[in-house]
Amino acid sequence: MARVVVLGAGISGHTAVLHLRRSLGKNHEIVMVTPNSKWNWIPSNIWVGVGKMSAEQVTFPLAPIYKRKGIEFHQALGTSIHPEGDKDHVKGFVTIKYTSPEKAGQEAQLEYDYLINATGPKLNFAATEGLGPDGHTVSVCTAGHAIEAAEKFQEVIAKLKAGQKQRLVIGVGHGTCTCEGAAFEYTFNVEHELVQVGVRDLAEVIYLTNEYELGDFGVGGMSFAQRGFQTNSKLWTESLFLERGVKAILQSHVSKVEAGVIHYEQLDGVKRTLDFDFAMLLPPFRGADIKAFNKAGEEITSELFAPSGFMKVDANYTPKPYEEWKAEDWPTTYQVPAFPNIFAVGIAFAPPHQISKPLTSATGTLIAPSPPRTGMPSGVMGKTAALTIIDQIKRGVNGKVHGASMANMGAACVASAGAGFTNGSAAAMTMYPVVPDYEKYPGVGRSSKDTFGEIGLAGHWIKYMLHIMFIYKAKARPFWFLIPE
Amino acid sequence: MDNFADLTGAPRPIDKTLKMRKNVLFQFWRFISLNVRMVAMIFRGDH
Numbered sequence: 001m002a003r004v005v006v007l008g009a010g011i012s013g014h015t016a017v018l019h020l021r022r023s024l025g026k027n028h029e030i031v032m033v034t035p036n037s038k039w040n041w042i043p044s045n046i047w048v049g050v051g052k053m054s055a056e057q058v059t060f061p062l063a064p065i066y067k068r069k070g071i072e073f074h075q076a077l078g079t080s081i082h083p084e085g086d087k088d089h090v091k092g093f094v095t096i097k098y099t100s101p102e103k104a105g106q107e108a109q110l111e112y113d114y115l116i117n118a119t120g121p122k123l124n125f126a127a128t129e130g131l132g133p134d135g136h137t138v139s140v141c142t143a144g145h146a147i148e149a150a151e152k153f154q155e156v157i158a159k160l161k162a163g164q165k166q167r168l169v170i171g172v173g174h175g176t177c178t179c180e181g182a183a184f185e186y187t188f189n190v191e192h193e194l195v196q197v198g199v200r201d202l203a204e205v206i207y208l209t210n211e212y213e214l215g216d217f218g219v220g221g222m223s224f225a226q227r228g229f230q231t232n233s234k235l236w237t238e239s240l241f242l243e244r245g246v247k248a249i250l251q252s253h254v255s256k257v258e259a260g261v262i263h264y265e266q267l268d269g270v271k272r273t274l275d276f277d278f279a280m281l282l283p284p285f286r287g288a289d290i291k292a293f294n295k296a297g298e299e300i301t302s303e304l305f306a307p308s309g310f311m312k313v314d315a316n317y318t319p320k321p322y323e324e325w326k327a328e329d330w331p332t333t334y335q336v337p338a339f340p341n342i343f344a345v346g347i348a349f350a351p352p353h354q355i356s357k358p359l360t361s362a363t364g365t366l367i368a369p370s371p372p373r374t375g376m377p378s379g380v381m382g383k384t385a386a387l388t389i390i391d392q393i394k395r396g397v398n399g400k401v402h403g404a405s406m407a408n409m410g411a412a413c414v415a416s417a418g419a420g421f422t423n424g425s426a427a428a429m430t431m432y433p434v435v436p437d438y439e440k441y442p443g444v445g446r447s448s449k450d451t452f453g454e455i456g457l458a459g460h461w462i463k464y465m466l467h468i469m470f471i472y473k474a475k476a477r478p479f480w481f482l483i484p485e
Numbered sequence: 486m487d488n489f490a491d492l493t494g495a496p497r498p499i500d501k502t503l504k505m506r507k508n509v510l511f512q513f514w515r516f517i518s519l520n521v522r523m524v525a526m527i528f529r530g531d532h
Contacts, residue, residue: 206489214490238495243503248490272488380532404531412523422509428519430526450526456506458515462523484527 002028002393005094005112007078007290009034009062011042011375012346012382013118015485018476019386021069024393031072031110035099037061039474040143043375043414044467046185048146049280050153050193052419055143058467060475069476075100076108078119078288081304083339084295085111092341114389117311117344118382121285124174128283130257131173137257137279140186149280153190156278160199166277169262171208173281175253178370180209181217183282184237184427185415190280191244192418192425200245207241207248208264208274208281210367212359214238214248217413218369220356222431223444224452230444233429236453240417240427249274251359253367254281269362285347285370287311304336311336311344315352325353327407327437334385335401343385346378355435375470376411377434379485380404407435410450414463417455426459 004020006013009032020030038059047053066073076096083092091111098106123141125132132139138149156166170187172180187207194200215221215233222233241248249264255271256263262274262281287309292301305311313336316329329352336342344350351371358368373381384404391399410432417425430452436445444451473483498506505511 235495238490238492239498241490242492242495242497248492249488250490266488270488376527384531409531410526410529412526423507425506428523430523432526432530450522450529452522454515454519456515457509457512458519461512461516462519484524484532 002113003031003111004028004114004116004389005031005033005110006116006118007033007094008118008120008346008348009036009039010118010120010346010378012348012378013116014039014474015379015382016116016118016345016386017071018069018480019383020390021071022481023386023390026070028393029072030070031074031112032062032066033074033076033078033094033096033110034062035075035077037063037075037100041467041471041474042141043463045140045143045146046182046189046416047419048143049140049149049186050189050419051150052189055147059143060471065476074098074108074110078117078290079107080291080293081115081117081342082293083304083342086293086295086297092339113341114393115342116382116385116389117290117342117348118346119288119290119348121347122288122309123283124286125283128173128254128257131254131281132283135257136259137173137281139282140182140280141282152278153193157194157197157199159277160194160202161197163202165202165204167204167206167275169206169208169274169276169279169281171249171281172210173254173257174284175210175365175367176370177210177282177284178218178372179282180211180369181372181374181413181415183207183209183280184217185417186280187246188240188244188415188417189419191246205246206274207246208252208254208262209248209250210252210369212251212356214241214250216356216369218356218372219431219434220436220445222429222446222451222453223448225448226452230448233453240455251367253361253365257281265361265363265365267359267361267367287348287350303338306350308350310350311348313337313344313349315350317350317352322357327405327433327435327439329353330405330407330435332403332405333388333401334381335388343388345381345385347373349381373406374411374413376485377406377409380409383485405435407433407437409433414459414466416460416463419460422457424457424460425455426463427453427455428459428462429453
């Protein structure tokens with residue numbers, strides 16, 4: 001009998017437990033530890049944030065799903081990992097702290113044979129003074145945040161209807177943020193809603209980003225082959241901004257937010273301010289800040305985790321100049337080298353480097369989008385770790401170690417630009433691979449056949465279809481496993 | 486002072502392009518085509 005513990009029920013962790021449970025007999029224990037009681041299809045939070053969907057449409061309770069599938073569920077936060085065990089535990093174990101109302105604050109220790117760290121990001125609003133729902137801006141990172149954003153957005157619409165001009169600023173709240181695609185989506189959904197309610201003329205919509213140029217999306221931009229020409233995501237994205245009358249401020253690090261005022265610095269080192277009536281700025285991410293201890297009880301956190309709090313896996317973390325970065329630096333198995341029975345997947349693993357070229361301002365401030373690890377790659381990583389564990393449990397040390405590198409993996413990103421069955425729009429983009437491989441694809445780093453983008457109503461239908469499909473899959477409905485990650 | 490990105494060099498879509506982006510029949514074809522291309526892309530790489 002083997003016991004597999006998974007920390008975190010986001011896309012990667014939840015995908016992993018479902019595959020583990022499907023392939024391993026009931027004599028093996030699959031344990032999920034996650035602080036939230038509900039699963040959230042985060043890509044649709046954008047629609048919650050403009051009032052087009054309710055929180056209930058993008059979330060569902062996890063406990064009934066896990067009960068039905070025979071997965072042990074602890075609503076708790078993982079606080080420490082003890083990979084060598086200790087004097088009381090022969091096996092590795094994790095310490096957890098319950099967050100469920102009935103056990104809140106209680107601690108427990110769970111032994112494991114295999115551990116998957118899929119804890120996702122800690123929303124690091126504290127990195128920028130005044131950022132976030134406890135400060136002066138809203139967020140769409142969680143369904144709860146998105147509800148609050150929708151309420152504030154409705155207040156803005158009411159003021160616009162009353163004839164008051166409003167400035168809406170949407171973007172990222174720190175120079176090292178990721179998920180620029182989500183900020184882009186929210187920008188255009190907000191703009192679309194303003195048009196729908198007839199108040200667009202009084203609203204100024206501004207996209208504030210750390211990207212070097214529009215269309216970078218934290219992946220260094222994309223090159224597309226279209227109608228016999230090679231074009232790129234910069235031109236394509238700029239065209240959308242021009243068409244919709246959205247202004248953009250690039251290469252920015254937000255240093256502070258006060259009531260109605262954003263302080264930011266750009267690459268030229270000049271510190272500027274931007275007044276706003278409504279601001280949705282995404283926070284930077286860091287790891288879940290789990291501690292690690294050896295058998296003697298000494299802290300070994302720095303051996304397992306990068307300073308960012310993300311877990312170090314089978315990547316090449318040797319510091320080197322941007323020009324020397326290679327596709328093969330990126331991990332494939334997501335195993336922790338010193339402890340091959342521990343995996344880190346999704347946002348929880350430490351990327352070896354950025355994908356976009358990191359830059360510093362004239363005053364030395366780092367302005368560098370962090371690599372996005374969106375739903376599709378996260379799901380594939382979760383499945384990959386699960387397949388390795390399944391094979392090793394069934395075949396012992398000869399079990400196959402599965403691999404899936406972001407440098408050999410594609411991603412589809414459907415960025416909504418407005419909801420509506422006949423008047424919606426989205427930018428549907430794919431890139432292959434996510435991490436450019438300049439040796440395999442000289443010049444552009446990606447396959448021109450599999451990297452493309454298109455704007456239109458079809459994109460909205462695809463995004464809505466993905467919403468339906470992935471919630472169906474996450475609920476482990478019949479034949480859920482036929483839906484690709 | 487605000488420092489907005491210069492978008493004057495960006496191509497502005499013509500009316501026909503904007504109409505086709507909302508034409509239900511054309512977009513249904515694009516929906517099928519995009520899905521096929523995306524699935525092919527997924528299965529070409531690690532998945």
